[in-house]
Amino acid sequence: MTSLRQHLQRRRLADFFILLLALVVVWQIASWLVGDEIVVSPAETIAQIGVLYRRPTFWGHFDATLLAFAYAASITIVLGLGLGISLGISRAAYDTCEPLLMALASLPKVTLYPVILMFFGVGFSAKVVFGVLHGVVPITLFTMNAVRNMPAIYARVARLHRLSARDRVLHMLIPAVLPEIFSGLRLGLSVTLLGVVLGEMFASTRGLGSMLMGAIGLADFRTVAAVTFMLIVLATLLSSVMLWLDRRLHHGAK
Amino acid sequence: MAVPQPVGVLPEIHAECRDLVRNFGGIAGGHVIEAMGPITLEIRRGEFFSVIGPSGCGKSTFMDVLAGLTPPTSGTVTFEGLPVRGTVPDGVGAVFQEDASLPWLNVWDNVAFSLRHDGTDPAEIKRRVDEAVAFMGLRQFAKAYPNQLSGGMRQRTCIARTMVMRPRMILLDEPFAALDAQTRLLMGDELLRLWRETGATVVLITHALDEAVMLSDRIGAMSARPGRFLDIVETGWPRERDSSILARAEVGAVSSRLWGVLREESQKALDQSGRLAAAREGS
Numbered sequence: 001m002t003s004l005r006q007h008l009q010r011r012r013l014a015d016f017f018i019l020l021l022a023l024v025v026v027w028q029i030a031s032w033l034v035g036d037e038i039v040v041s042p043a044e045t046i047a048q049i050g051v052l053y054r055r056p057t058f059w060g061h062f063d064a065t066l067l068a069f070a071y072a073a074s075i076t077i078v079l080g081l082g083l084g085i086s087l088g089i090s091r092a093a094y095d096t097c098e099p100l101l102m103a104l105a106s107l108p109k110v111t112l113y114p115v116i117l118m119f120f121g122v123g124f125s126a127k128v129v130f131g132v133l134h135g136v137v138p139i140t141l142f143t144m145n146a147v148r149n150m151p152a153i154y155a156r157v158a159r160l161h162r163l164s165a166r167d168r169v170l171h172m173l174i175p176a177v178l179p180e181i182f183s184g185l186r187l188g189l190s191v192t193l194l195g196v197v198l199g200e201m202f203a204s205t206r207g208l209g210s211m212l213m214g215a216i217g218l219a220d221f222r223t224v225a226a227v228t229f230m231l232i233v234l235a236t237l238l239s240s241v242m243l244w245l246d247r248r249l250h251h252g253a254k
Numbered sequence: 255m256a257v258p259q260p261v262g263v264l265p266e267i268h269a270e271c272r273d274l275v276r277n278f279g280g281i282a283g284g285h286v287i288e289a290m291g292p293i294t295l296e297i298r299r300g301e302f303f304s305v306i307g308p309s310g311c312g313k314s315t316f317m318d319v320l321a322g323l324t325p326p327t328s329g330t331v332t333f334e335g336l337p338v339r340g341t342v343p344d345g346v347g348a349v350f351q352e353d354a355s356l357p358w359l360n361v362w363d364n365v366a367f368s369l370r371h372d373g374t375d376p377a378e379i380k381r382r383v384d385e386a387v388a389f390m391g392l393r394q395f396a397k398a399y400p401n402q403l404s405g406g407m408r409q410r411t412c413i414a415r416t417m418v419m420r421p422r423m424i425l426l427d428e429p430f431a432a433l434d435a436q437t438r439l440l441m442g443d444e445l446l447r448l449w450r451e452t453g454a455t456v457v458l459i460t461h462a463l464d465e466a467v468m469l470s471d472r473i474g475a476m477s478a479r480p481g482r483f484l485d486i487v488e489t490g491w492p493r494e495r496d497s498s499i500l501a502r503a504e505v506g507a508v509s510s511r512l513w514g515v516l517r518e519e520s521q522k523a524l525d526q527s528g529r530l531a532a533a534r535e536g537s
């Protein structure tokens with residue numbers, strides 16, 4: 001049934017472009033209504049990206065953000081999965097930590113800002129920590145719920161085949177809960193990026209976030225629009241890659 | 255190949271249960287559910303033993319305790335002379351009532367799963383898995399994932415996964431419950447073939463009377479919960495047998511003797527569940 005699948009894929013692609021077009025139209029209309037100097041039009045935003053593209057200082061900021069995100073993402077994944085699995089395995093730990101984490105998830109992380117600045121000062125570590133802080137809670141929550149709700153049959157199979165504790169985690173628990181973990185990672189890494197950029201806005205002189213702050217200070221709305229647009233594209237790209245990976249890894253699973 | 259028991263020699267005991275009881279609940283003053291027992295039973299080496307009983311009588315619980323998956327509340331289990339307590343002994347394999355195929359692995363890798371975790375070398379794994387996959391008629395589906403298979407094929411995958419471990423005692427908990435009657439008869443034939451060719455002891459849990467009668471050397475009829483053995487019937491079938499045995503005249507006698515026991519117990523089980531439902535509605 002290749003033709004049917006191709007047809008569906010084409011439909012999905014078509015839907016995507018229709019949605020994209022609709023967004024651009026709304027954006028353009030908003031720009032006309034509010035005024036070009038505040039809501040920069042799509043065309044001018046793209047033009048401004050072209051300008052930034054040729055500016056060498058821009059790439060310094062861009063690389064700084066990517067590097068900070070790479071650090072923050074790695075720490076977030078390791079920490080979130082580790083915490084999620086260990087808290088999910090133990091009933092008592094789950095019952096104590098779940099409400100705490102839920103509270104933490106809804107807390108605006110900006111309130112923790114002064115504490116982080118006090119410990120890490122202004123610069124690279126502060127924005128990495130800020131990114132981790134945003135991402136680690138959703139990843140932990142998703143992972144520990146997935147582990148908690150894992151079908152009991154898998155634990156029975158593990159016991160039947162006398163799997164070691166290590167094999168039980170690596171070859172039973174993780175593959176069994178991987179689809180749920182991936183949903184957590186998708187959400188978690190997007191907010192990690194957001195956290196890094198927020199961190200740069202207040203605690204760094206480098207990166208797209210600090211560039212954004214600088215542009216706001218100069219009332220350079222074209223640059224603000226261009227950088228914001230790029231961040232959205234980056235986040236969408238990240239999410240799509242994760243979705244693609246998720247599908248790749250689970251072609252056989254339910 | 256197992257050698258038939260010489261006449262007049264006592265059969266060798268493979269597994270033994272003494273005063274086995276398993277309860278659930280009762281923590282922090284909660285209500286205690288007596289799931290099973292007391293059960294005292296000897297399972298002979300190389301025999302095909304079936305357990306039959308009304309639904310909810312504790313058959314799965316019995317299998318779990320016998321396999322060492324859960325410890326008994328009281329009483330003892332021994333396998334090959336050694337006590338079993340809460341861990342599965344080497345040489346015991348089990349197939350669960352629920353679908354226990356692993357959805358992230360294809361059929362071949364599902365079957366290889368247990369061997370990959372006990373240090374068997376890759377060449378030996380390949381030999382045994384290929385053999386088991388072929389034996390269970392899954393060769394064309396070796397690369398398929400469980401969600402692409404029928405319930406029967408998934409269950410066969412699980413049987414193959416147990417087979418490759420070369421267990422000396424295989425416990426199967428209603429492995430064909432989800433299948434239609436005809437397919438079940440055919441699967442029964444395959445199970446007999448497996449039993450004959452491996453010489454293993456088989457303990458089959460079922461709620462189908464005809465299945466138990468056709469397959470077994472001995473059949474234990476269980477009471478309503480808490481399940482105990484009320485009668486154990488010896489069929490005396492030859493070792494070389496298949497589903498055509500259902501045409502024999504003796505089948506009727508064995509079935510009616512078992513049904514005489516089970517009828518009353520099934521009624522009790524029905525009343526139990528009715529009372530439970532009523533109690534739940536009332537509260």
Ligand SMILES: Nc1ncnc2c1ncn2[C@@H]1O[C@H](COP(=O)(O)OP(=O)(O)OP(=O)(O)O)[C@@H](O)[C@H]1O
Nearest residue numbers: 278279287289308309310311312313314315316479
């Ligand atoms: N983990 C458990 N916790 C509490 N009660 C349990 C547990 N496992 C089983 N029971 C109870 O023990 C009784 C026997 O259950 P079991 O699953 O062994 O019966 P069964 O004969 O296998 O039933 P079926 O024919 O439906 O497979 C049931 O009343 C069940 O509710």
Ligand SMILES: [Mg+2]
Nearest residue numbers: 313314315351
């Ligand atoms: Mg059962």
